[in-house]
Amino acid sequence: MSGAADRAGHALSWARSGGEPPVTVPRDPAREAARRELSKRLYHENDPGLFERALNTFWDWLDDLFGAASTAAPGGVLGLVVIVLAVSAAAAALWWRLGTPGRRPASTAALFDDRPRSAADHRAAAEAHATQGHWNQAVQERMRAVVRSLEERVLLDTRPGRTADEAAAEAGRAFPAHTGRLRSAARDFDDVTYGGRTATEQAYARIADLDRDLDGTEPHLAHDSVPTAARNTRQGAE
Known part of the structure; x- marks a missing residue:
């Protein structure tokens, strides 16, 4: 029965070839011919480019990485997502607390530069910056105005490196009564000057209000809180 099927197959092939004997090609030459045919540009016009292939490779690698991590993390994929979110939140909180890398410690940074100016000069500069929306410079100049005003009132010793x-x-x-506001103003000054932060209009308004309130407030002058210059002035008057 098998021999009859083979003979029938050969007869059918003979009929389809128009009476010519069928052509058979050895395996290796046939493979080479197919390779040459498939290498023609016609068959590769819609192939992805180099960038697309690299991107696909990257996404495959990332998918394998997360797949492996999800099997190791407690709770599978959901547990991995929770871990990633927790680490991101901790990093954000740390950045917000410490500022950008390279922040100089506030304890070693002087408040004033080498150009002595009056409190009025610093206030005018602060208002000019605020008018233009330059809140970083406005905060800096208004804090300097606060301190310079206290020096001019002989409530602080004049000390360039302060x-x-x-x-x-x-x-x-x-x-x-204003201790908390003074510390907050100093922190805002340090953040924008040495911490790489961006000041806001609200931060400037807080320091400007503090400047006005201190200017209209009588100081609490205990003997140990009076600056050396003020004590010398009082003793000379007596």
């Missing part, structure tokens, strides 16, 4: 934190701590002894 930092914003030091000025806030010393001024807090003369204005104990």
Whole structure:
């Protein structure tokens, strides 16, 4: 029966070839001929480009990575997502607390530069920056106005190397009711000057209000909180 089927197959092939004997090609030459045929540009016009192939490779690698991580993480894919979110939140909180890398410690950064100016000069500069929406510079100049005003009132010793934190701590002894606001103002100054932060209009408004309130408030002058210059002035008058 099998021989009859083979003979029938040969007869059918003979009939389809128009009476010519069928052509058979050895395996290796046939493979080479197919390779040459498939290498023609016609068959590769719609192939992905180099960038697309690289991107597909990257996504495949990322998919394998997350697949392996999800099997190792407690709770599978959901557990992995929770871990990633927790790590991201911790990193964001750390950045917000410490600022950008390279932030200089506030304790070593001087509040004023080498150009002495009056409190009025610093206030005018702050208002000019605020009018233009330059809130970083406005915050800096208004904080300098606060400290310079206290020096002009002889409530702080004039000290070129004083930092914003030091000025806030010393001024807090003369204005104990405003200690928290003074520290907040010093922190805003340090954040925009050395921490790489961006000031806001609200931050400037807080410091400007503090400047006006201190200017209209009588200081609490305990003997140990009076600056050396003020004590010398009082003793000379006596």
